[in-house]
Amino acid sequence: MQEAELHDLSDDADYAASQQQGSASMIRCDSGKRSSSSEPEGAEIVFLKDNVTIHPTQFASERISGRLKLIKQGSSLFLTWIPYKGQTANARLSEKDKNLYTIRAVPFADVRSIRRHTPAIGWQYIIVLMSSGIASPPLYFYNGGVREFLATVKQHVFLVRSGEDSNVFLVNDFQNPLQRTLSSLELPRAVPAASVPSSPVSVRDSTSHENEDRTDMGVSDKSASSQYHGRQRQKVNDPARDLSIQVLEKFSLVTKFARETTSQLFREAHSHSNGFGAFERRNSNQSSLDYSHKASDDEEEVPNRSPVAPDPLEKVPYRKQNHDDEAATNVGTFELIDLKEFDKLSLVWGKPRQPPLGLEEWATFLDSEGRVVDPKALRKRIFYGGVEHKLRREVWAILLGYHAYESTYAEREYLRSIKKAEYETIKNQWQSISPEQAKRFTKFRERKGLIEKDVVRTDRSLPFYDGDDNPNVNLLRDILLTYSFYNFDLGYCQGMSDLLSPIVFVMEDDESESFWCFVALMERLGPNFNRDQNGMHTQLFALSKLVELLDTPLHKYFSQNDCLNYFFCFRWILIQFKREFEYEKTMRLWEVLWTHYLSEHLHLYVCVAILKRYRSKIMGEQMDFDTLLKFINELSGQIDLDAVLRDAEALCICAGENGAACIPPGTPPSLPVDNGLFYSQQDDEVL
Amino acid sequence: MASRRRMLLKVIILGDSGVGKTSLMNQYVNRKFSNQYKATIGADFLTKEVQFEDRLFTLQIWDTAGQERFQSLGVAFYRGADCCVLVYDVNVMKSFDNLNNWREEFLIQAAPSDPENFPFVVLGNKVDVDGGNSRVVSEKKAKAWCASKGNIPYFETSAKEGFNVDAAFECIAKNALKNEPEEEMGAKPAAMDFPYLSS
Ligand SMILES: Nc1nc2c(ncn2[C@@H]2O[C@H](COP(=O)(O)OP(=O)(O)OP(=O)(O)O)[C@@H](O)[C@H]2O)c(=O)[nH]1
Ligand SMILES: [Mg+2]
8 A cells, every 4th residue: 555655756756847848858768650541730749658457347358458648739738539449458358349448639729627536456447538527438548648648638628636635637728716826826835734624735836745745645545535524524614624524526527427338248249139137136236335235126227226326425324334434435435436346447438329220120129019028228329319211200109108018010000090089089179179169269269379379480490381371391291280189178279280290291290190290299298388498497407406416616606606496498398409419419319209218207317418508608708697588598499419428328327316306296297196186277267 | 978888778669479570670679580580589689770869779678478478577678678679460460469478577677767658659560461351450540559558659560561660769769768868867776586596
């Protein structure tokens, strides 16, 4: 142990020295060769390190080595890590797997911090944490060189060592007032570690770190962390505390996510046919931290029960068992990530999106009579890639719950014919209203008028709905009017035409099928349109809680700027992002959401993911409520769906149980808890 | 003068769904009319610079959804308004009948300090339709209602043809300005109500 600390110390001393020398000699010290192949024009490689390796699983044979580079282009610095071609020991690691881990030109503008680990035994590694809260897998430097790496980074971007944890280096965090303070403070040298309440120390006066770190490192790992805690207790009001909490929080998410993903990959490797059970059974020796784990057969629910500390700052029993009381402290959580633990950690980016499900593959999900053999596998497949357009007609009806997964071709055909007759009956109810009767049926006239005004304002720029007297527009009208009779209490509300339009488009103008698919969708989204707007308020509330959990600074910003009502996300939620993406992308997003894979409320994580993408702009420009609303409205058409879905997936897994706890039971699109009562208070306004 | 902060005048447009609020706002700010506007979900605003007597103002025009069900959102958008525009469709009686509801709802939610004298402007839109033959609300009737509510200025407009839109908004801006205290921007309420977060 002691040696290890000394090792760490020497690393720091060198680090400090490198700062003084301006690091010129450090750059490219590992390999002078410049690769010219993959770099864009005008880019310069400022750092290159071979044999940087990730450990996707605990098996040595499955490690992937590659080359890490820092590339400077203009004023931007990028990080890349590209696995070597065809040198993997293990045949199971396909090129696809490697692609999964490849880091292609991550700009440092998106990096929040770099965590350095210099463990007692084994290799040094770093974890890169993105502003979005997503982190890289641990990158092991088999040939050493972490300090040169950091020194080089520091030459090109604003890098400051966290005052709380000398192994965390914060990147470009100008938004945070604390960071501004940190960078301007240039604190005096030699801060005696034990006695002074941890003053934030800038990396710039790195010479002072020698003293400080020596003090820290002279003790064992455990007491070093307990010492952090000792300081922590003395300075409740120190703004640095929030930062540390934030970092801790993020990293506890990272490790948790990594653990999930590892177990997922692990299991996928062992059950090729059906990777869906990813969260099914956790590897029992996976981690001593799995203390909240409950075995469960209910796969769908498992993400909600995944092992995550209820509060990253809470006391951790594991710690208590193994260390003295002092060490069993809140802040110590971070230190729980020990070597053994990390050996199993791996991928923490959201998975790359897959191509949409095609006809041939679809057939493999069905038995000879047309039943979906493994609904969960299907849902997972669609979650990661969506569905090819020509398949949507068939698949949407099942995803939406109109047809059952276990139904046969024949049963579906039969249901279609029954439902067609039923549809005609309901439609007849309003079609048979004569003009004379309509004169004395104000509610009907008004409802019809409202629908007619809206259908001519729905997706008219699409060829499918454009032009005068377009029959598809009439179809929208008829279906909405029929629905307002089918569910007279809910009636018609603006936004419904937006939800119906893609369904009619996909169902190739089959009126009855469109109607019943819409009915199935409204089973879940109906509460969005309730008169008391409770469905919307519950979702906006859950969203605010999720942001608080997943991006505390952004939450604080919103709360300080009167933005906590989240009304700027109203449109996103009311019509499931229908106005935010182009038509095809909306359909892709919807089918992904409808899988309810990972969560019924993925749409809320999509909201968080989008907000996180623009967080630095929002906070940097000090947007007030009005400006923010305008900004969000104008994001329409600008959002990268695949990237946002990956982030949302990662955030959802990160948040785990804590995330699920932010979302009250019955929050749409969960099915209503009590069916009978839902639309009962609406009699006063029937439109 | 130059150093003085440019004044923001906040205007809210209210009225039943489909009466032409979005169309009117776009006609005034962008000078165009499109058949492809979508029904408004939530709220949005456009801004326009206006000048009175050598002073420049920013007119911030808020367009909200017309369906009654969304009215509870109003509280977030109405606050700090300097003038409220009530729009109806001269061809739809119900939209005229509802003006009173909109006015009262606004006064409740925006809670202006002097509700009696808060400036409203009423617009009767779509006068172009069918050459005026499908009209169901007469100018006389509309003006009578406006008079009964404290002489609200009244304009007949067509967002489609741009008829009377500029004149109407000039009046709207002037009324908004009248509502602003001379020196500073009106103090906006600090906190918004959000029942779930108040505890
Ligand atoms: N002929 C005619 N049509 C108009 C006029 N103004 C609006 N319209 C049409 O009326 C319909 C509704 O117009 P919008 O401006 O979208 O109405 P809105 O009041 O914003 O409606 P919501 O957003 O639903 O509250 C659209 O089809 C417009 O093209 C007008 O002055 N004349
Ligand atoms: Mg509108």
